Amino acid sequence: MIYQGNAITVARGTGNGNADIAMLTFDLKDESINKLSSAVVAELDEAVQAIRAENGLKGLVIGSGKEVFIVGADITEFHGIFEKGEEYLVEMNLRVHEIFNAIEDLPFPTVTAINGLALGGGCEVTLTTDFRVMGEKAKIGLPETKLGILPGWGGCVRLPRLIGSDNAVEWIAGGGENPADAALKVGAVDAVVPNEQLEAAALDILARANAGELDYQARRAEKTGPLKLNAIEQMMAFETAKGYVAGKAGPHYPAPVEAIKVIQKGAGEERARAQAIEAKAFAKLALTDVCYNLVGLFLNDQVVKKKAGKYEKQAKAVKQAAVLGAGIMGGGIAYQSASKGTPILMKDIKEEAIELGLKESRKLFAKQVERGKLSTELMAEKLTHIRPTLSYGDFGHVDLVVEAVVENPKVKDAVLTEVEGLVGEDTILTSNTSTISITRLAQNLKRPENFCGMHFFNPVHRMPLVEVIRGEKTGDAAVAATVAYARAMGKTPIVVNDCPGFLVNRVLFPYFGGFSLLVEQGADFQRVDKVMEKFGWPMGPAYLLDVVGMDTAVHANEVMAEGFPDRMARDAKTAIQVMYENERLGQKNDKGFYAYEEDKKGKPKKVSDDKAHELVKQVVQQEKEFSDEDIIARMMVPLCLETVRCLEDGIVETPAEADMALIYGIGFPPFRGGALRYIDAMGVAEFVKLADGLAEELGALYAPTDKLRQMAESGERFYPKAQG
The missing domain is CATH 1.10.1040.50 (N-(1-d-carboxylethyl)-l-norvaline Dehydrogenase; domain 2)
Structure with a gap:
C-alpha cells in the first residue's frame, strides 16, 4: 500500500498484476458518495506526494470505490469557508491548483476511470490526468455557475484547452450534466465502455502510452499552454458567447458571464497565470449575495430531500394510483404519474372530461417525443399506464387516490365520502385542494387517519412542489405514503400543517x-x-x-x-x-x-x-x-x-x-x-x-x-x- 487515508487509498498493482501501475481510489468511509471536503483535499495532497516518492511506477489510474466518481466539493463547507474572505479563498484555490498540477506533472502517463457522476471538483480531478475513460451511464459536468460561482480548481483553464472554447463555454455557463456519448463527441473523454471494463480500458491506455502509441506528453502540452486561438478568433468566440449567455442568464446571475471572461482572460496565458486569474475570479464571486443565497438554496434543498427520504422509508409503496376528476388538472396528474412509472386510473362522471384529461396527457407526452426525450414506442407504452374510467369498478385495488374535482367543499365532501366506501381499508385518500381545510374535509370520513392534502401546483408537469397537508386526524402512514408517491412522481414534497391556504x-x-x-x-x-x-x-x-x-x-x-x-x-x-x-x-x-x-x-x-x-x-x-x-x-x-x-x-x-x-x-x-x-x-x-x-x-x-x-x-x- 502506497497510501491509506479515510477517503483515499493508493495501491500498487491491480487484481491482474501490473505492479508498476498505481491505483488511486476515492472511497470516503461512512458515506454513500465521494465528495471533496477540505479533509479529502488534504488527503489527496498526501496521496500525490506518496505517489511521487514511489520508485518504478509507469502509470496512475484514478478511480472510485462507490457508484459515483466524485459529486464535487463539499458544499456544506462553503458558507464557513467563504466567510474567511477573498485573500483566503485565492490562497486556498492556488493550493488546490498545486495539488492538481502535481498530478498533471507526474513523470508517467495518467488516466481517470469515470464510473459514475463526476461533477464540479470531481470533474476537475479528471481533467488533471492525461486520459479519461468513462462508463456508459456516467455523467460529467461543471455545475458551479448554478451556485453563483465558477469552476475554481482548473475547470476554466483545462476544459477549453481539452474540448475547445465553444464547447467549454457551453458546459460551464450551462452547468449541466453531460452523458458519456456527448463527452466522447467533444473529446472530454477518450473512450466509453461498460463499467465492468473501465479498469481494463484504463490499463490498456496506459500500456499504449508507455509503448509510444499515445503521446501523453503532447496532451499535457496542450492542457498547460495557451489556448490555440488567434486574437480575432478569441474576440469572435468570447464576445458572441458573452452576449448570448448574459441574455439567457439574466442580470441577477453574473457567474456564467464571469466564467466566460475568465476563460477569455486566461486564453493567451500559460497554466500558472491562467489559474491565478481563475482563482481571483472565483473568490470575488464567492463573496456575492447571489452565491451566498444559491449555496443556501442547495443546502435547503438537501434538508427538504432528507426529510422526505425519512418519510419514504416508513411508507408502503404506491403501486396503483387513481385521480378523481379529469380535465386539465386531472390529466396533468395522470400524465405525471404515468410518465414516472406509477399506473393510474383517471375517473370522471363525464365522457368529455375524460377526453379532455386524455388529450392533456397525450399533448404532454407528444412534447417529450418532439424534444427527443421519448420514443413514440415508449410514449405509447406510458399512455397505457393511464386507464380512463366512468365507474369505480377497479378502485378496490388502488393504493392512493388523488381527489381533483372543483374547489368546492360540498362537492369534494360528496366525492370523498363516496370513494371511501369503495376502496380498501388501507387505501390513502388525498385532496388536491389549494385552500379548503383538510380537517374540515375529513369530518364525514370514517377513516380520517387515512386522509391528507396533496396540493399540486399548475401546470403539474412543470411545478416541482407538492404540499402534503396534515389534518388534525391525519395519521403518519397517510403522510408517508403521500410523500413517497410525490417523490415517485418526480416532485418535491413538503409536509405542512392544516390552516387556511396551507403554506404557499x-x-x-x-x-x-x-x-x-x-x-x-x-x-x-x-x-x-x-x-x-x-x-x-x-x-x-x-x-x-x-x-x-x-x-x-x-x-x-x-x-x-x-x-x-x-x-x-x-x-x-x-x-x-x-x-x-x-x-x-x-x-x-x-x-x-x-x-x-x-x-x-x-x-x-x-x-x-x-x-x-x-x-x-x-x-x-x-x-x-x-x-x-x-x-x-x-x-x-x-x-x-x-x-x-x-x-x-x-x-x-x-x-x-x-x-x-x-x-x-x-x-x-x-x-x-x-x-x-x-x-x-x-x-x-x-x-x-x-x-x-x-x-x-x-x-x-x-x-x-x-x-x-x-x-x-x-x-x-x-x-x-x-x-x-
Missing part, C-alpha cells in the same frame, strides 16, 4: 394584498409588475393574477379573509374584485389586467389593455408617487411576515422548508434565497423597522410579530451565519 397560498395572498393597496393609492399596476420582475420575480403580481385566474383568486381570498380577518379581510373593493365582476378572469378568457393574444407558438402573449386601466380607476382612492424601493417594500413585507407567522404557528417546521416551498411553488427569486433569507440579508432589526413604518399607515398586514421583535432585539437570524 397563505403566504401569497398577503403579497396580493400589498398589490391591492398599492393600486388603491394610485400605483400603476403595469409599473408594479415591471418593478417586481426587475426585482427577480418571473412575473409581476397583476400578470400572476391573470395566470392564476381572477375567479380562483377571489375564492382563495375569501378563504383567507375568513381565516385571518385582522390582516386579510378588506372593506374596500379591490382591483381583483373589479376584474372578476367584469368577467375579466385573466388568461382563462383572454382578458384580465392584460389582454392576451396567441404568439407564434400558440402561447398566450400579454398586451396592455386600456379597458383594464379604466376599470382599475374605480378603486383608486388617492394619487401617490411611489419609488421602486417603496413598491418592493410594500409587496415584499407582507409576504415575508406571513412566512414568519407560518413558521411561528408550526404550519411549516423549518426555515429551509418554508423558503424552498416559496421558490418551488410561486417562483420566489432563487438568487434571493427565500423570504426568510431575504429578512436575514436585510437584517431582522432593519426589516422590523421597515415593517413598523409601513404598519403605521397600512395596518395589520404590515405589523411584525412579537417573536420577530424579540429576534431583532437579540440579534437573532433565521439561519445561523456560518452554517448558511
Whole structure:
C-alpha cells in the first residue's frame, strides 16, 4: 500500500498484476458518495506526494470505490469557508491548483476511470490526468455557475484547452450534466465502455502510452499552454458567447458571464497565470449575495430531500394510483404519474372530461417525443399506464387516490365520502385542494387517519412542489405514503400543517394584498409588475393574477379573509374584485389586467389593455408617487411576515422548508434565497423597522410579530451565519 487515508487509498498493482501501475481510489468511509471536503483535499495532497516518492511506477489510474466518481466539493463547507474572505479563498484555490498540477506533472502517463457522476471538483480531478475513460451511464459536468460561482480548481483553464472554447463555454455557463456519448463527441473523454471494463480500458491506455502509441506528453502540452486561438478568433468566440449567455442568464446571475471572461482572460496565458486569474475570479464571486443565497438554496434543498427520504422509508409503496376528476388538472396528474412509472386510473362522471384529461396527457407526452426525450414506442407504452374510467369498478385495488374535482367543499365532501366506501381499508385518500381545510374535509370520513392534502401546483408537469397537508386526524402512514408517491412522481414534497391556504397560498395572498393597496393609492399596476420582475420575480403580481385566474383568486381570498380577518379581510373593493365582476378572469378568457393574444407558438402573449386601466380607476382612492424601493417594500413585507407567522404557528417546521416551498411553488427569486433569507440579508432589526413604518399607515398586514421583535432585539437570524 502506497497510501491509506479515510477517503483515499493508493495501491500498487491491480487484481491482474501490473505492479508498476498505481491505483488511486476515492472511497470516503461512512458515506454513500465521494465528495471533496477540505479533509479529502488534504488527503489527496498526501496521496500525490506518496505517489511521487514511489520508485518504478509507469502509470496512475484514478478511480472510485462507490457508484459515483466524485459529486464535487463539499458544499456544506462553503458558507464557513467563504466567510474567511477573498485573500483566503485565492490562497486556498492556488493550493488546490498545486495539488492538481502535481498530478498533471507526474513523470508517467495518467488516466481517470469515470464510473459514475463526476461533477464540479470531481470533474476537475479528471481533467488533471492525461486520459479519461468513462462508463456508459456516467455523467460529467461543471455545475458551479448554478451556485453563483465558477469552476475554481482548473475547470476554466483545462476544459477549453481539452474540448475547445465553444464547447467549454457551453458546459460551464450551462452547468449541466453531460452523458458519456456527448463527452466522447467533444473529446472530454477518450473512450466509453461498460463499467465492468473501465479498469481494463484504463490499463490498456496506459500500456499504449508507455509503448509510444499515445503521446501523453503532447496532451499535457496542450492542457498547460495557451489556448490555440488567434486574437480575432478569441474576440469572435468570447464576445458572441458573452452576449448570448448574459441574455439567457439574466442580470441577477453574473457567474456564467464571469466564467466566460475568465476563460477569455486566461486564453493567451500559460497554466500558472491562467489559474491565478481563475482563482481571483472565483473568490470575488464567492463573496456575492447571489452565491451566498444559491449555496443556501442547495443546502435547503438537501434538508427538504432528507426529510422526505425519512418519510419514504416508513411508507408502503404506491403501486396503483387513481385521480378523481379529469380535465386539465386531472390529466396533468395522470400524465405525471404515468410518465414516472406509477399506473393510474383517471375517473370522471363525464365522457368529455375524460377526453379532455386524455388529450392533456397525450399533448404532454407528444412534447417529450418532439424534444427527443421519448420514443413514440415508449410514449405509447406510458399512455397505457393511464386507464380512463366512468365507474369505480377497479378502485378496490388502488393504493392512493388523488381527489381533483372543483374547489368546492360540498362537492369534494360528496366525492370523498363516496370513494371511501369503495376502496380498501388501507387505501390513502388525498385532496388536491389549494385552500379548503383538510380537517374540515375529513369530518364525514370514517377513516380520517387515512386522509391528507396533496396540493399540486399548475401546470403539474412543470411545478416541482407538492404540499402534503396534515389534518388534525391525519395519521403518519397517510403522510408517508403521500410523500413517497410525490417523490415517485418526480416532485418535491413538503409536509405542512392544516390552516387556511396551507403554506404557499397563505403566504401569497398577503403579497396580493400589498398589490391591492398599492393600486388603491394610485400605483400603476403595469409599473408594479415591471418593478417586481426587475426585482427577480418571473412575473409581476397583476400578470400572476391573470395566470392564476381572477375567479380562483377571489375564492382563495375569501378563504383567507375568513381565516385571518385582522390582516386579510378588506372593506374596500379591490382591483381583483373589479376584474372578476367584469368577467375579466385573466388568461382563462383572454382578458384580465392584460389582454392576451396567441404568439407564434400558440402561447398566450400579454398586451396592455386600456379597458383594464379604466376599470382599475374605480378603486383608486388617492394619487401617490411611489419609488421602486417603496413598491418592493410594500409587496415584499407582507409576504415575508406571513412566512414568519407560518413558521411561528408550526404550519411549516423549518426555515429551509418554508423558503424552498416559496421558490418551488410561486417562483420566489432563487438568487434571493427565500423570504426568510431575504429578512436575514436585510437584517431582522432593519426589516422590523421597515415593517413598523409601513404598519403605521397600512395596518395589520404590515405589523411584525412579537417573536420577530424579540429576534431583532437579540440579534437573532433565521439561519445561523456560518452554517448558511
